[in-house]
Amino acid sequence: MPMYEYKCxxxxxxxxxxxxxxxxxxxxxxxxxxxxxxxxxxxxxxxxLKGGGWEKDLYSGPSNRGGGGGDD
Ligand SMILES: [Zn+2]
Incomplete structure (x- = not known):
């Protein structure tokens, strides 16, 4: 389990x-x-650093990049 630092x-x-x-x-x-x-x-x-994984999970559904969306 990760350790978290707290400050009061x-x-x-x-x-x-x-x-x-x-x-x-x-x-x-x-x-x-x-x-x-x-x-x-x-x-x-x-x-x-460790948290890098969750981002991928979030975006694993619809592919958002390279699709050529509404940016032009
Ligand atoms: Zn205190």
Missing amino acids: DACDHEFEREQSMSDKPIKTCPKCKKRKARRMISGTGGFI
């Missing part, structure tokens, strides 16, 4: 959580208990 807007506390991609982002800061935690997408976990 309220107290600046940073922490990591192991979550599956489908899990909801954590909102509650474990330190101050305020719902101010935000997930940081910073390259640490290689999230962006």
Whole structure:
């Protein structure tokens, strides 16, 4: 499971959580208990590189490129 980095807007506390991609982002800061935690997408976990696959899946239906559509 990928690790996600969180940072709390309220107290600046940073922490990591192991979550599956489908899990909801954590909102509650474990330190101050305020719902101010935000997930940081910073390259640490290689999230962006790994995520390359999903784009293909999305576009696997109708082929959008090279079809010569309405751009002229
Ligand atoms: Zn906090």
